Amino acid sequence: MSDITVVHVMRHGEVANPDGLLYGRLPGYHLSELGRRMAERVAGHLAPRDITHVVSSPLERARETAAPIAGTHGLDLATDARLIEAENVFQGKAFGVGDGALRRPENWKHLVNPFKPSWGEPYLEQVVRMMGALDTARDAARGHEAVCVSHQLPIWMLRSFVERRRLWHDPRKRQCTLASLTTFTYQGDKIVSVGYTEPARDLVPVHLLAGAKPVKGKSKAFGA
Numbered sequence: 001m002s003d004i005t006v007v008h009v010m011r012h013g014e015v016a017n018p019d020g021l022l023y024g025r026l027p028g029y030h031l032s033e034l035g036r037r038m039a040e041r042v043a044g045h046l047a048p049r050d051i052t053h054v055v056s057s058p059l060e061r062a063r064e065t066a067a068p069i070a071g072t073h074g075l076d077l078a079t080d081a082r083l084i085e086a087e088n089v090f091q092g093k094a095f096g097v098g099d100g101a102l103r104r105p106e107n108w109k110h111l112v113n114p115f116k117p118s119w120g121e122p123y124l125e126q127v128v129r130m131m132g133a134l135d136t137a138r139d140a141a142r143g144h145e146a147v148c149v150s151h152q153l154p155i156w157m158l159r160s161f162v163e164r165r166r167l168w169h170d171p172r173k174r175q176c177t178l179a180s181l182t183t184f185t186y187q188g189d190k191i192v193s194v195g196y197t198e199p200a201r202d203l204v205p206v207h208l209l210a211g212a213k214p215v216k217g218k219s220k221a222f223g224a
Contacts, residue, residue, distance in 0.1 A: 005186040006145040007137050008046070009155050012057075012065040013038035013179045013200070014208075024091030025084060031064045038179035038200040043068035045199035046147065051075070053140040055133075056149035057083040065179070066149040078140075082133035085151040088120035123157050123167035130158040138186050152176045162191055178204050 013035030015023065023029045031039065046069055055078040056066035063077065070077040117123065130150070137146040156174040159182050160167055176182065179200040185193045201209070 002143040003188050005138050005142055007134055007184045008147045009182045010149045011152050011176050011180050012061045015061050020094055022090050024088045030060050038203050039065040039068050041200040042179050043072045047072050050144045052144040053146040055080050055137055062149045069147050080133045082129040083148055083150040086121045086126055086153045126154045126157040127161045130154050155182055162194055177209050
């Protein structure tokens, strides 16, 4: 057996969210039609790969993204609660560019410490659980490849930690576009390289691409 194992950590596809809410860990949020196309695109992209294990966050949008990949390789889809979205006190609310959320006094107590952050699950806690999920996927696919489907912020925290960057950051600058793949290559138990690809980039609305300038009314659910 090869001592090289590859784990692709994928962000789910676009979600049907007509009210523009920060849906967080709420149930009932499914992929949009475009999101399903993204999932199929990535499944096709990964079809030639030696994938032996597919696992996702328990949230519907992640499972629906992972299903075509598992199906293409004839695998059962596993779930791992450690891949779930970050907890956020603004879950279920509209909270984004141009909606006035930062001017509401009732929100100020949650915004006092962006370094932790004070509005949700601490960054370091996200790193710990994501590293655990990544190592479990690595062990399940030793000498082969695995796919883990998760969410933007936990994936960015994982990558930032592995690449030794600070964890606090500007959310608009996360390189983790919808349906993107952040790929970790292991030699034995050690990560030796990190890669990033966007197989469905042409399907992603321009204002949602990594580094895009926020557009009023179109970027309310960052971190999903």
